[in-house]
Amino acid sequence: MFDRKTHWQNVYKDKSSLDVSWYQKEPTLSLELVHSAKVKSDDAIIDVGGGASVLVDHLYKEGFSNLTVLDISENALASARERLGDSAKNIEWLEADITQFNAPHPFSLWHDRAVFHFLTEKSDRESYVKSLKHALKSNGHLIIAAFTIGGPEKCSGLDIVQYDAEKLIAELGKDFELLEERNEVHITPANKEQTFTYFHFIYVARI
Numbered sequence: 567m568f569d570r571k572t573h574w575q576n577v578y579k580d581k582s583s584l585d586v587s588w589y590q591k592e593p594t595l596s597l598e599l600v601h602s603a604k605v606k607s608d609d610a611i612i613d614v615g616g617g618a619s620v621l622v623d624h625l626y627k628e629g630f631s632n633l634t635v636l637d638i639s640e641n642a643l644a645s646a647r648e649r650l651g652d653s654a655k656n657i658e659w660l661e662a663d664i665t666q667f668n669a670p671h672p673f674s675l676w677h678d679r680a681v682f683h684f685l686t687e688k689s690d691r692e693s694y695v696k697s698l699k700h701a702l703k704s705n706g707h708l709i710i711a712a713f714t715i716g717g718p719e720k721c722s723g724l725d726i727v728q729y730d731a732e733k734l735i736a737e738l739g740k741d742f743e744l745l746e747e748r749n750e751v752h753i754t755p756a757n758k759e760q761t762f763t764y765f766h767f768i769y770v771a772r773i
């Protein structure tokens with residue numbers, strides 16, 4: 567039976583984080599969307615399935631002081647911590663499966679690049695949305711990037727679900743209002759093109 571955690575632990579054991587297909591030297595679009603959310607520098611930001619992404623390095627350098635990186639793979643987190651050196655101690659590192667995540671404190675911004683799209687089972691997507699709603703403050707920001715409809719069908723050898731806005735809204739429900747969507751052609755380290763769409767939502771929690 568497929569074991570998600572083992573899969574991701576092996577990915578980060580067997581490959582350099584610079585060689586994985588999703589590697590980005592500059593997370594340009596993620597940063598632009600975080601900036602457009604206009605969160606304060608001490609607002610809590612979580613990068614879900616952040617892996618060894620350098621988004622956290624950029625945000626930390628920009629002065630964001632309340633950063634969390636969550637990943638199912640301890641190897642991925644270890645690699646990011648090592649890269650950040652001394653600064654790593656100022657960041658919260660959580661090893662967890664996002665479908666079973668119980669946030670230890672509320673967040674103002676939730677960022678997910680290429681994680682939700684791995685959830686091919688409806689029950690996992692529902693659990694993710696439950697974790698998200700528990701974690702995000704009212705009027706908090708959600709940034710999700712997934713492969714575009716017509717884009718790649720697999721990532722890391724696993725089936726994924728491609729999204730457009732309508733399909734994603736159907737998963738998230740009416741408490742999330744779409745503010746913006748942007749497309750990106752990501753060039754992998756092996757020089758292949760992958761089309762992503764980034765969606766920026768606001769969580770309008772109904773009380």
Ligand SMILES: C[S@@+](CC[C@H](N)C(=O)[O-])C[C@H]1O[C@@H](n2cnc3c(N)ncnc32)[C@H](O)[C@@H]1O
Nearest residue numbers: 574588615616617619637638639663664679680
């Ligand atoms: C395609 S990579 C993207 C990494 C990072 N977001 C980036 O853009 O560079 C997917 C990441 O999600 C993590 N992941 C996959 N399934 C997960 C889950 N159920 N819970 C938490 N992390 C997960 C993997 O370990 C991996 O680091």
